[in-house]
Amino acid sequence: MKAYVPNYNLICPTNLNQALNILSEKKVKLFAGGTDLMVLFETGKLTEGEYLSLHAISELKGISENNNEILIGSLTTYNEIKESLIIQNNFPLLISAAKVTGAIAIQNRGTIGGNIANASPAADTPPALLCYEAKITVKNKKEERKIDLSKFYLDYKKLDLAPNEIITCIHLPKKKIEGNEYSFYHKVGTREGQAISKVCFSLRVIIKNKIINYFKLGLGSVSPTTILAIQTEKLMAGEMLTKVLIKKAQNEILKDISPIDDIRSSAKYRKKITQNLIGHYLELILKENSYK
Amino acid sequence: MIQIEVTLNSKKIKLKGHPMERLLDSIRNTGAIGTKEGCGEGECGACSILLDGKLVNSCLIPLAQVEACEIITVEGLAEGKKLNSLQQSFLQCGGAQCGICTPGMLIASTYLLNKFPIPSREEIKEGLAGNFCRCTGHTKIIESIENLNKKGCHYEGVCSKL
Known part of the structure; x- marks a missing residue:
């Protein structure tokens, strides 16, 4: 233990109002499942001060639905997501993402809200959530607002989240788009369990009459935040999927990403592998559609 | 300092810290x-415990979050001096x-067997993906669990809250 423990505190409110009140009165930082923060704590890298545990707040847990969307409480764990039938039936990319995050012990404790708020560029669930046009609700004592997840990340570890706000809910729209839906989630890492990604790739494409009716590509570990590949999306949407277009997409993707060399991989490798993944999965879709 | 009550291996105790x-x-x-x-950062699984029936890394959980929880550690597996199956x-x-x-492997295996009483090799591998062995190798550990299936052994779960 490298941290000097007396310089920390952890308060555990049992409902959301209590938490929002504390947050409006004093300077505390949020603490959810702890699977990221306790690692920093152990290594002496966690900012000293007072933390607010959200773990005992049951209002923030669980999955529900209304007419237009599926609602995931921010304190819902990866394991609860994996086991949810609503998610399994409608949002397979999110299931894949939850399965490859850490291993089972992490999935039982880590939360989806924590994964979003920790703002790691290598986070596993945001690339999947971005493909479903997820929105999030953030609350402070007085008001709440609902924002697109794609606009929530401002820069490396910078969020559109005030110090007195809590992410309370993740919304996944039930929007139906006509056509055949294809989705692929691929995490490139050193091993299947526990690894942090070198590249995290989440692709959702809907094809109608050989035309790309919908295209979202969520990526992790290739830029300062998790991102949607907007330039590539512009190139692809409304076009007919062909070998030539796939080649163009493989070049266009370089405009969307800005990977770096770090302990896990190199910028060069990350660029190449992202291009290869796009090529590989789009060709699978092309093959599927060329016989019809 | 706080003092909380937990159930550790079926005994109610107070933890202070x-x-x-x-x-x-x-x-x-x-x-x-x-x-x-082991690693102290949730990678290796040596500190695995069951917390309210769920497999977790105890090195990643702060004391304040476990008020009134049921904890099972490797000590809770044997019945007295008789090892379980x-x-x-x-x-x-x-x-x-x-x-x-080993304690972490046993706890992760217990969680696995509570969910899948007769697990496939793939299920075993996924169930133990967060537990690292650096000497005997994972094959014998996987075989230890498969061996339970072969004998048609009935495995009794240990956690009441599942």
């Missing part, structure tokens, strides 16, 4: 030193060598 103290340390400080520290199977198959990963 700093709110951020790692549950791993709180447990070991009671004298139950079966749970080990899973532990016996580890002995028979050479699933333990130096012993540091």
Whole structure:
């Protein structure tokens, strides 16, 4: 233990109002499942001060639905997501993402809200959530607002989240788009369990009459935040999927990403592998559609 | 300092400590030193415990978050001095060598068997993906669990809250 423990505190409110009140009165930082923060704590890298545990707040847990969307409480764990039938039936990319995050012990404790708020560029669930046009609700004592997840990340570890706000809910729209839906989630890492990604790739494409009716590509570990590949999306949407277009997409993707060399991989490798993944999965879709 | 009540291996006890103290340390400080520290950052699984029936890394959980929880550690598996069938199977198959990963392996296997009483090899691999062994190798550990299936052994789960 490298941290000097007396310089920390952890308060555990049992409902959301209590938490929002504390947050409006004093300077505390949020603490959810702890699977990221306790690692920093152990290594002496966690900012000293007072933390607010959200773990005992049951209002923030669980999955529900209304007419237009599926609602995931921010304190819902990866394991609860994996086991949810609503998610399994409608949002397979999110299931894949939850399965490859850490291993089972992490999935039982880590939360989806924590994964979003920790703002790691290598986070596993945001690339999947971005493909479903997820929105999030953030609350402070007085008001709440609902924002697109794609606009929530401002820069490396910078969020559109005030110090007195809590992410309370993740919304996944039930929007139906006509056509055949294809989705692929691929995490490139050193091993299947526990690894942090070198590249995290989440692709959702809907094809109608050989035309790309919908295209979202969520990526992790290739830029300062998790991102949607907007330039590539512009190139692809409304076009007919062909070998030539796939080649163009493989070049266009370089405009969307800005990977770096770090302990896990190199910028060069990350660029190449992202291009290869796009090529590989789009060709699978092309093959599927060329016989019809 | 805080004082909370938990159930540790079926006994109600009080744990006293700093709110951020790692549950791993709180447990070991009671004298139950079966749970080990490996990496201290949730990678290796040596500190695995069952918390309200769920497999977790006790090195990543602060004491303040476990008020009124049920904890099961490796000490909670045997009945008195009689090893349970899973532990016996580890002995028979050479699933333990130096012993540091073994308590975590047993706890992760217990969680696995509670969910899948007759797990496939793939399910075993996924169930133990967060537990690292650095000496005997994972094959014998996997075989220790498969051995339970072969014997048609009935495995009884240990956690009441599942």
